[in-house]
Amino acid sequence: MKQYVKSENLVPVVWDLGGQDRLRTSWATYYRGTHAVIVVIDSTDRARISIMKDELFRLLQHGDLEHSVVLVFANKQDLKDAMSPAEITDALSLHSIKNHDWHIQACSAIKGEGLYDGLGWIAEKVGGKPTSS
Incomplete structure (x- = not known):
């Protein structure tokens, strides 16, 4: 689903791509011109x-994403059984990502917490x- 989200000086185009196995094959269709992966x-x-x-490491190998930054939202932090951002960082091996700036956000x-x-x-x-397509 294509969405436009306005944030101060930035008006990004956001593609909400499902994570189901059958949808992953279509992800690369949306990579061209991408500055950030969430x-x-x-x-x-x-x-x-x-x-x-x-899947994260697979998509980061794609040439169209070579200059993209990566934001990992560690969602559902309001639940008591949630993994901490540090646990997720380790589980995803985020520290091994060397060619992309990345950030993990609880x-x-x-509740709308941490999104902004x-x-x-x-x-x-x-x-x-600059925007490219």
């Missing part, structure tokens, strides 16, 4: 974190980059 992790889903790690989408902090990080990193 990955939303369900912090309570320990069983699928390794799948997300594999958040609770349902993460988007602010993206605005700081990609602000002023």
Whole structure:
């Protein structure tokens, strides 16, 4: 789903791509001109974190994303069984990402916590980059 989100001096185009296995093959269709990748992790889903790690590293190898920054939203931090951002950082091996700036942001989408902090990080990193398609 294509969405437009206005944030101060930045008007990004956001593509909300489903994470289901059958949808992943279409992700690369949207990479061209991408300045930032946002990955939303369900912090309570320990069983699928390794799948997300594999998919994250697969997409970061794509040539159209070579200059993109990566924001990982550690969602559902309001739940007591949520993995901490540090646990998710380790599980996703984020420290091994050397060719992309990355940031992990604790958040609770349902409470609206942490979302603007993460988007602010993206605005700081990609602000002023020309749009390409």
